[in-house]
Amino acid sequence: MKIAVCVKQVPDTWAEKTLSAEDSTLDRAAADGVLNELDEYAVEEALQLAEAHGGEVTVVSMGPERAAETVRKALSMGADAGIHVVDDSLHGSDAIATSAVLAAALDGKGFDLIVFGSESTDARMSVIPAMVAERLGIAQLTFAQRVSVSGSDVTIERVTDYGFDTVTGSTPAVISVVEKINEPRYPSFKGIMAAKKKPVDTVTVADLGLEAATVGQAAAWSAVQDFAARPPKPAGTVVTDEGDGGSRIAAYLTEQKFI
Amino acid sequence: MTTVLVLAERDSSNGTAKKTTLELLTLARRLGEPQVVWFGDQGSEAASVLGEYGASAVHVVGGQDMADHPVVPIVDVLQALVAELDATAVLVPSSADGKEAAGRLAVRIGSGVITDAVDISESGVATQSVFGGSTVVHSTVTHGIGIYTVRPNSVAPEPAPTTCGVIEVDSTVSEAAKSARVVERTVAGKGGRPELTEAAVVVSGGRGVGGSEGFEVIEKLADSLGAAVGASRAATDAGWYPHQYQVGQTGKTVSPQLYIANGISGAIQHRAGMQTSKVVVVVNKDAEAPLFELADFGVVGDLFEVVPQLTDEIDSRSN
Numbered sequence: 380m381k382i383a384v385c386v387k388q389v390p391d392t393w394a395e396k397t398l399s400a401e402d403s404t405l406d407r408a409a410a411d412g413v414l415n416e417l418d419e420y421a422v423e424e425a426l427q428l429a430e431a432h433g434g435e436v437t438v439v440s441m442g443p444e445r446a447a448e449t450v451r452k453a454l455s456m457g458a459d460a461g462i463h464v465v466d467d468s469l470h471g472s473d474a475i476a477t478s479a480v481l482a483a484a485l486d487g488k489g490f491d492l493i494v495f496g497s498e499s500t501d502a503r504m505s506v507i508p509a510m511v512a513e514r515l516g517i518a519q520l521t522f523a524q525r526v527s528v529s530g531s532d533v534t535i536e537r538v539t540d541y542g543f544d545t546v547t548g549s550t551p552a553v554i555s556v557v558e559k560i561n562e563p564r565y566p567s568f569k570g571i572m573a574a575k576k577k578p579v580d581t582v583t584v585a586d587l588g589l590e591a592a593t594v595g596q597a598a599a600w601s602a603v604q605d606f607a608a609r610p611p612k613p614a615g616t617v618v619t620d621e622g623d624g625g626s627r628i629a630a631y632l633t634e635q636k637f638i
Numbered sequence: 639m640t641t642v643l644v645l646a647e648r649d650s651s652n653g654t655a656k657k658t659t660l661e662l663l664t665l666a667r668r669l670g671e672p673q674v675v676w677f678g679d680q681g682s683e684a685a686s687v688l689g690e691y692g693a694s695a696v697h698v699v700g701g702q703d704m705a706d707h708p709v710v711p712i713v714d715v716l717q718a719l720v721a722e723l724d725a726t727a728v729l730v731p732s733s734a735d736g737k738e739a740a741g742r743l744a745v746r747i748g749s750g751v752i753t754d755a756v757d758i759s760e761s762g763v764a765t766q767s768v769f770g771g772s773t774v775v776h777s778t779v780t781h782g783i784g785i786y787t788v789r790p791n792s793v794a795p796e797p798a799p800t801t802c803g804v805i806e807v808d809s810t811v812s813e814a815a816k817s818a819r820v821v822e823r824t825v826a827g828k829g830g831r832p833e834l835t836e837a838a839v840v841v842s843g844g845r846g847v848g849g850s851e852g853f854e855v856i857e858k859l860a861d862s863l864g865a866a867v868g869a870s871r872a873a874t875d876a877g878w879y880p881h882q883y884q885v886g887q888t889g890k891t892v893s894p895q896l897y898i899a900n901g902i903s904g905a906i907q908h909r910a911g912m913q914t915s916k917v918v919v920v921v922n923k924d925a926e927a928p929l930f931e932l933a934d935f936g937v938v939g940d941l942f943e944v945v946p947q948l949t950d951e952i953d954s955r956s957n
Binding site for chain 2: 392393394395396397398403416417473474475478500501503504505506507508509510512513514516517518519520521522524534536537538539540541542543544545546547548549552557558559599600601602603604605606607608609612614615616617618619620622623624625626627628629631632633635637638
C-alpha cells in the first residue's frame with residue numbers, strides 16, 4: 380500500500396502568533412516552527428496503516444526552506460521518503476493555491492491513501508483535505524477518529540457533534556484524522572539517525588507543471604484588508620473564597636442578568 | 639436585488655432550523671436577498687421561521703440517498719443553485735460539513751473562501767478572529783463570488799419578515815458523492831444539553847476537576863444554567879470527559895455569552911478556544927492561574943466548594 384501523509388510546519392502551538400506588518404501573512408520567523416500537532420497524529424496513523432498492511436509512507440509538505448526540518452521530523456518517526464515543495468513564489472498562498480500545489484504533488488504517484496491532520500493550528504481552516512479530494516476526484520474520508528482498511532475498502536468514524544458517523548469508501552482516498560485517533564510515537568535516536576539518510580525530493584512549482592503566477596499572495600482569491608491586535612480586556616474582579624465564593628458568583632451573574 | 643444562498647443547519651434531534659441558520663440569514667440580508675438550501679425533512683415546515691428572518695425561498699433537498707453521502711451532495715446542490723440563481727455569495731455554518739463544503743465549492747466554481755467569519759459587512763468584508771482571538775482581521779474575497787463560513791453566536795438573529803416559498807430540489811447523487819457513504823450514525827455524546835459551539839452558556843472543567851467523577855459537579859452547574867459542558871485538553875487527554883467537548887486550539891472554538899471555567903489554568907491552548915466569550919467567570923485554587931487575566935469575575939478557591947454552592951444558589955433562585 381502506498382501512503383502519503385501531508386504535513387505542515389506551523390509556529391509552535393504554545394507561542395503567541397502574529398501577522399507580519401509588511402504583507403499581513405503569518406509571521407513565521409517570530410516563533411519556532413514545529414510539525415503541526417494534528418499532523419503528528421496523521422503521521423502516526425499512516426505509519427500504523429503501513430505496518431499493518433505493508434507498504435511505504437511518503438511525507439509531503441509545502442513550505443519554505445526551513446519546513447525541511449518538519450519533513451525530517453516525520454521521517455525520524457518512521458516515514459520512508461519525503462517530497463518538499465519549496466518555491467519563493469508560494470509565499471502567501473491561499474487554501475485554493477495550496478490545495479492545487481498539494482494535488483499536483485500527489486497526483487499520478489499511485490498513492491492509495493493520502494492522510495492529513497484535520498486542521499493546522501495556525502490557519503485552522505480545515506478545508507485542505509476536502510479541497511485535495513475535490514481536485515483529485517477521489518473519496519473524502521475526513522475527521523476520522525478511527526480508520527480501518529480491508530483490501531481496497533476504507534472505513535472511518537467521522538466525528539460529529541452528536542457522536543460519529545461510520546463512513547465507507549474505496550482507495551484511493553483522502554483521510555483526515557483528529558487527535559484522539561492514536562498516540563503519536565516519539566522519534567527514537569535510531570529513527571533520527573536513519574532520517575538523515577532517507578530520500579527527500581525537493582520540487583519547485585514549475586516541476587509540478589504549475590505556473591508561478593497561479594500561486595502566492597498576488598494570486599490569492601481572498602485578501603486581508605487590515606488587522607489589529609484585540610484590545611486587552613479590562614481587568615475583572617477576582618476574590619478569594621471565604622466560604623461564600625459560589626454565592627458571590629451567583630450575585631455577579633444576577634447583576635449581569637444571567638440568572 | 640442579488641441572491642445570497644444560505645446553507646441551513648438543521649437540528650438533528652427534532653429537524654427544526656438551528657439558531658445558526660437565523661444568524662446566517664441576518665448576515666446574508668446585508669449582502670442581498672437570502673434563499674435557503676435545506677437538506678432533509680421538514681424544510682416546508684421550517685419555511686415560516688426562515689421567512690420571518692428574511693428568506694424569500696427555501697430549496698428543499700429531500701431523499702435519504704442524498705443524506706447518506708457526506709459533504710459532496712451539499713457541494714453539488716450549492717454549485718447548481720449558484721449557477722441557476724446567479725447568486726453573488728454563499729454563507730454556510732462553520733461546522734465540519736460546512737467548512738468542507740465551502741472549500742470544495744470554492745475549488746469547483748473558482749471562488750475565494752473565507753472561513754470562520756464572525757461578521758460580514760454590506761460590502762462583503764468579513765471579520766475574523768484569529769490566533770485564538772488575539773488578532774482581529776478584515777478580509778475580502780477577491781475572485782469569484784464570496785463564499786463564507788460563519789461561526790455560531792457571531793450575531794444576534796434579527797427578524798425581517800417576508801414570504802418564504804418552498805421549492806423542491808430535484809436531485810440525484812453524483813458519482814463524486816458516491817465515493818463515500820455513511821453506513822451508520824452513532825450517538826455517543828452526552829445528550830440533552832445544547833451543542834457546545836452554539837450554546838449561550840458554557841461551563842467547563844479542567845485539570846482541577848481531578849477525574850471523571852469530578853465532572854458531575856460541572857454538569858450539575860451546566861444543567862442549572864441550561865448550559866453546554868466543555869473540557870480543557872488536560873481533561874479530555876486524561877479521559878475524564880469525551881473528546882468532542884474539548885475547548886481549545888485543537889478542539890472547539892466557542893464564543894458564548896457566558897463562559898464559566900473551573901479548574902482550568904488557562905494555557906494558550908485553552909484560551910485559543912474561548913477568548914472571544916462575552917463574559918468569563920473563573921474558579922481556580924491557584925491565584926496565579928493565567929486564566930484569571932481573562933476573568934470578568936474570578937474566585938480563588940476550591941471548585942468542589944464553590945461550584946456546588948453556585949449551583950444551589952441558581953437552583954433556589956429559579957424555584
